[in-house]
Amino acid sequence: MKTVHHEDIDNLAPGDHVAILYRETADFEKVTRAILDQCTRNRWCPLYISRLPQENATIAQKGEADRTEQGVKVISPQNPDFHEKFSSAKNAQAYIRRQVKSAREAGYSAVCIIREAAPIGARRSSQKLVGDMAGLDSLFDEKSLLMICGYRMDQFPPHVLQDVMRTHPRIILDMKLIENLFYIPASDAMRYNLPSIEMQHWLDTLRKLSSTRDTLAETEDRFKDILDNANDLIQSVSPEGKFLYVNRAWRETLEYTADEASALNIFDIIDPSCMDHCQAMFSCVMSGGDAGRVEATFLSKSGKKVYVEGNVNCRIVDGKPQYTRAIFRDVTALKKEERARREREQVLDAVLNLTPNATVVTTPEGIMLYANKPARSLSPMTGREGVHGKPLWALLAPGGEEDIKQSIAMYLEGGTSASGCRVQGCDGKEWHIEWSQAGFGRQTAGYIMAIIRRIE
Numbered sequence: 001m002k003t004v005h006h007e008d009i010d011n012l013a014p015g016d017h018v019a020i021l022y023r024e025t026a027d028f029e030k031v032t033r034a035i036l037d038q039c040t041r042n043r044w045c046p047l048y049i050s051r052l053p054q055e056n057a058t059i060a061q062k063g064e065a066d067r068t069e070q071g072v073k074v075i076s077p078q079n080p081d082f083h084e085k086f087s088s089a090k091n092a093q094a095y096i097r098r099q100v101k102s103a104r105e106a107g108y109s110a111v112c113i114i115r116e117a118a119p120i121g122a123r124r125s126s127q128k129l130v131g132d133m134a135g136l137d138s139l140f141d142e143k144s145l146l147m148i149c150g151y152r153m154d155q156f157p158p159h160v161l162q163d164v165m166r167t168h169p170r171i172i173l174d175m176k177l178i179e180n181l182f183y184i185p186a187s188d189a190m191r192y193n194l195p196s197i198e199m200q201h202w203l204d205t206l207r208k209l210s211s212t213r214d215t216l217a218e219t220e221d222r223f224k225d226i227l228d229n230a231n232d233l234i235q236s237v238s239p240e241g242k243f244l245y246v247n248r249a250w251r252e253t254l255e256y257t258a259d260e261a262s263a264l265n266i267f268d269i270i271d272p273s274c275m276d277h278c279q280a281m282f283s284c285v286m287s288g289g290d291a292g293r294v295e296a297t298f299l300s301k302s303g304k305k306v307y308v309e310g311n312v313n314c315r316i317v318d319g320k321p322q323y324t325r326a327i328f329r330d331v332t333a334l335k336k337e338e339r340a341r342r343e344r345e346q347v348l349d350a351v352l353n354l355t356p357n358a359t360v361v362t363t364p365e366g367i368m369l370y371a372n373k374p375a376r377s378l379s380p381m382t383g384r385e386g387v388h389g390k391p392l393w394a395l396l397a398p399g400g401e402e403d404i405k406q407s408i409a410m411y412l413e414g415g416t417s418a419s420g421c422r423v424q425g426c427d428g429k430e431w432h433i434e435w436s437q438a439g440f441g442r443q444t445a446g447y448i449m450a451i452i453r454r455i456e
């Protein structure tokens with residue numbers, strides 16, 4: 001059976017003294033399973049103390065062999081020596097100390113006691129409740145012991161549960177491990193002036209809560225400031241498609257206010273041309289899949305297309321999607337530039353393919369921007385992969401790079417007085433390169449046109 005990890009409960013550690021507050025037996029069984037799984041992973045020796053252990057299905061379903069294998073020892077009033085071991089706090093502490101010693105000798109790192117508290121109507125005082133555990137403080141301090149005490153809330157009166165809250169530093173409630181703000185250290189709770197100490201404790205707690213709230217607010221403001229000042233478009237979306245957060249770049253680019261964005265659905269801003277793709281991607285991400293690099297077309301409030309690319313993932317808790325996190329880069333300008341480049345190439349293609357000679361347009365550094373069909377056929381590599389962004393000498397035989405660079409430099413310095421050079425082609429024959437100004441409009445200003453002819 002696959003082990004289910006519970007993030008909060010998995011944060012238990014030796015030295016913890018925890019109360020489980022639950023309403024249904026099934027809730028306690030669920031917590032018990034999670035703790036026993038953690039015992040196995042961390043080499044803790046589990047000791048289960050209960051009035052009726054057979055009522056906990058997690059314990060009852062473990063056969064004797066399984067108990068021995070996993071080291072789950074069950075102690076209950078049905079054991080003949082139970083009352084002797086737990087007839088007093090002193091005897092109970094001595095028994096637990098022996099268990100810790102034996103577990104250490106057997107190679108365990110700690111003993112984990114799961115104690116199912118028997119229903120009681122009243123306790124004399126918090127001092128008594130704390131005093132029962134006071135003798136185990138050293139075991140908690142040396143990280144040899146975890147004690148987890150279960151209290152079914154409908155079986156204890158409120159004043160008893162109040163004592164429980166006072167005396168356990170941590171609480172498990174609804175499968176969540178919580179730091180207990182109501183906890184009063186044993187050294188304080190055992191004093192006779194408990195009410196005044198408790199009042200001081202509450203005042204200190206209120207001060208800490210106020211300070212923590214201010215710190216959290218400052219941290220939240222700091223992270224919000226970082227996100228809002230990012231150049232990328234950042235968004236978070238619920239499983240229903242509602243926007244939970246959009247940063248300032250997102251709002252400014254798509255022309256929505258924060259209030260307007262909160263009323264939108266993710267598919268309200270998707271261009272129809274990529275709607276099917278985005279719906280499939282959203283379903284993939286919400287199911288925990290990897291969408292990889294995402295490309296999409298958004299629509300601004302005014303209907304303007306915004307081309308984006310980026311990454312999207314989803315926070316999953318207990319197998320359920322919580323929200324997506326997406327960071328997109330606005331590539332609209334790049335898309336427009338690419339489209340303009342293709343249009344220029346189409347014009348160049350129409351003009352330069354009128355000549356039978358191999359003709360190339362390059363930057364002043366010799367990087368090719370366009371080559372007509374005769375030029376592309378000069379080299380097998382450029383014929384397959386294209387020429388854009390490759391050096392002019394990729395069309396020719398190795399070794400001619402310096403000659404071409406020097407010839408370009410001389411042409412740029414002297415104009416028509418140095419208008420060409422001789423190089424060797426891939427076919428082993430000599431070719432002549434003639435330089436001229438590429439004057440096909442403003443976009444090609446400053447570029448060079450190279451006409452390559454084979455020398456017969």
